[in-house]
Amino acid sequence: MTGATFAALGVGLITIGAGMGIGKLAAAAMEGIARQPEATKEIRQAMLLAAVLIEGVAVISIIVALLTIILK
Numbered sequence: 764m765t766g767a768t769f770a771a772l773g774v775g776l777i778t779i780g781a782g783m784g785i786g787k788l789a790a791a792a793m794e795g796i797a798r799q800p801e802a803t804k805e806i807r808q809a810m811l812l813a814a815v816l817i818e819g820v821a822v823i824s825i826i827v828a829l830l831t832i833i834l835k
Contacts, residue, residue, distance in 0.1 A: 770831040777828065781821035785814050 792810035796803050 767832045767835060770828040774825055774828045777821050777824045781817055784817045788813055788817070 788810055792806050795806045799806075
């Protein structure tokens with residue numbers, strides 16, 4: 764297997780990991796809102812911040828993997 768193959772596999776794993784992380788985060792936030800509806804604003808803000816950070820790491824990782832594929 765070549766480096767490009769491993770990079771392509773990495774892109775897939777990054778996407779799956781980010782999707783699972785954001786899904787788990789959203790589920791926990793919805794559970795928290797269901798338990799404490801008065802804290803909806805704070806929970807939503809914390810959830811969005813965490814989701815942005817997860818997505819940022821995923822995007823940077825995908826860019827690095829794609830550059831590995833392109834620049835061989």
